[in-house]
Structures are given as structure tokens and as C-alpha cells.
Amino acid sequence: MTMKTRVFSGVQPTGNLHIGNYLGALTQFVDLQNEGECVYCIVDMHAITLPKEPDELRDHVLDVAALYIAVGIDPKKSIVFVQSDVPGHAELAWILTCQSYTGELSRMTQFKDKSRGNESAPAGLFMYPVLMAADILLYDADVVPVGRDQKQHIELTRDLAIRVNNRLGEDTFVVPEGRFLKEGARIMALDDPTAKMSKSAESEMSRISLLDDEAKIKKAIMRSTTDSDGEIRYDIENKPGVSNLLSIYSAFSGRSIPEIERAYEGQGYGSLKKDLVEVAVDQIRPIQARYAEIRHSEALTRVLADGAERAGVIAEATMRRVKDKFGLGGGASVPSGAGR
């Protein structure tokens, strides 16, 4: 019997998902459903690395769950669940913390960015990549579809898995591979194309959220920062603004960037932006319609309860195996093999 590829990924419930999350990660989540056994998590424990209002966090968890389904994740095919419903994440994170070096964690660029100028940065922010490694290794994931910003964290996950395997045996952890798209892997802020589009950026004009109305989408695209030479050409170094618009256009439409460049030859940024509004709205509108149907439904609660149960079965098997490898625990039965 051939074993199916196990896919794992997650999204933080820190705000409405934006088109960077969608084009970099969620479109991959949907595509991979036909290739592997997919486990998709809403990583609420990551979201509390910076302070969050409890009610707002609860709402955002349901928002992300509904958006997962609205973009096309099928809970019959994929496991959809909330991280804090499965205790193995925190348990494995501690074991991996003990395998990590402070030096390698200090080099993580996301930690450096988010803690810059903060004398008392929360320790959770520092440990974030270790919790992410635990999320992935807990499910024996082979493939992790993510945006390019997570590349360094995937490398750390691989380093930790290999480090432990070298000491305790190759059958301790599955060493995962990151999966990054060509277009959409790194969508930049619309008002500052040198910074990544982010949920937590202050300016609403920096991003397009999947729940934005047409007027907001139009305003953010039409006002997006471009250069003054007016030529529609992909050149990330010298023309980051128009290059970002071309990446978004390509990822939404499925047309290649050279094809789009040719189609707009001799035209100004205004016509590219105007058409991009249309392309983006066409893709986002059906997602919003499905989201509205699901967000307050009982079915959504059932999806998360069922997902937690199914994820819990996999996580428990991994924890029994890993704890045994480390000599932890008081003699619970140990399954052989990789727990799947």
C-alpha cells in the first residue's frame, strides 16, 4: 500500500485574511487536497504571542475557519481544526524547545522584525518558530504549503527534526519540505511594496482583505504605490510597486507575467490597476458569498469539533512515539512505525 503524502499548514487568527495569505498559502491548501491527506490548523496559540482580546480572538478563529471553507477547503477531505484543541502542540513544543539553541532562534528574521526596539519582547514571540515546528512534526507532515516569509521557519523545523533523528533514530520525526508558489509566494504591501502585506500592518490601504467590499478593494489598488516612469514591466529591484501588481494579477488570473506585460504594452498604470480591480473582485466575490453562508452556521462548529477529534488521534500517536524516544512518560503503550 502506498502511503499518502501528509500535508500540514496553519494560519493565525490575527485578523481578516488578506490576499497575501490567500495567494501564498490558501490556494495551495485547496490544490493539495487532491494529492495528499491534508491537515489544516487555525493556530490560535501563535496568535497570543502578542496580546489579544479573548472575544476578538474567538471571533477571528471562526472567521478563519469559515474562510478556509469558503476558499474551497473541503472538511470531508481535509482535517480542519483549532490548534489549542489538541494538547500535543504545546507538549511537543516543550520537547523541541529543549532541542533548540538560543542563537538560531535569535537569527529568525520574523522575531527580529516583530521585536525590534522592544526591550521586553514577549518570550512567546521568541519561541514562535519552535511551536510552529511542533505543529508540523506532530502530524508527520511531508509537505508544508506556505508563503515565502515562512521559509526560514521551515528550515528550522527541518534542522530540529534532523538533529533529533541523528540522536534518537530516523523514525523519530518525518523531515518535512516547504512548498512555495512561483507567483503569490510573497505579496507586498500596496502602499509600501518593500514590506510584506500583513494582517497586523496599521494602514488598511496596505492590504486587501478577503472580506473587503468592492469600494475598498478599488481604493487600495488604484492608490497603490508605483514609480514614475510609467512602464509596465516586472523588475522587483527597481519597480517593486508595479512588479507586485503584476504578481497579484498573475496569481489571480493564472496568466503568466510576460503575457500580462505584453497585453499592457504602451498602456499606463491606470489601465493595469483598473483591470486588476476587476480580476480581484471577480475572485473574491464568490468567496465572500460562501463565507456569509457558513460563518454563523452550526455546521462550522461541527467541522471544528470533528477536526479536533481526527487531528487528536494523529497527534496522540506521534506523542506516544516521541515521548518513548526521549524516555518520557510512565509506560503508556508505544505504537511502532510512524504513527500513520
Ligand code: AQP
Ligand atoms: N504577504 C504574503 N504573501 C504571501 N504569503 C503570505 N503569507 C502571509 N503573508 C503573506 C502566508 O500566509 C500564511 C498564513 O500566515 P499567518 O497568518 O500564519 O502568519 P504571517 O505570515 O505572520 O501573516 P501576516 O498576515 O503577516 O500576519 P501577522 O500580521 O499577524 O503577522 C503563511 O503560509 C504565510 O507564509
